[in-house]
Amino acid sequence: MSTAEYAVGTIAACGFAALLFKVVTSGEVRQMLAALVQKALHLAG
DSSP, X not given: OOHHHHHHHXXXXXXHHHHHHHHHTSHHHHXXXXXXXXXXXXXXX
16 A cells, blocks of 8 residues: 555544544443443342
8 A cells, every 4th residue: 555545544543533432432322331331240240
């Protein structure tokens, strides 16, 4: 790949990472993850 292709790929990857971070840190997703962890700990213990 050429340098320009690497640059476009890097920018796309950073954009996707930013979007994923925004989704994962949203309130609804955070609550679902916390509930999942609590349920798993309850079942294990």
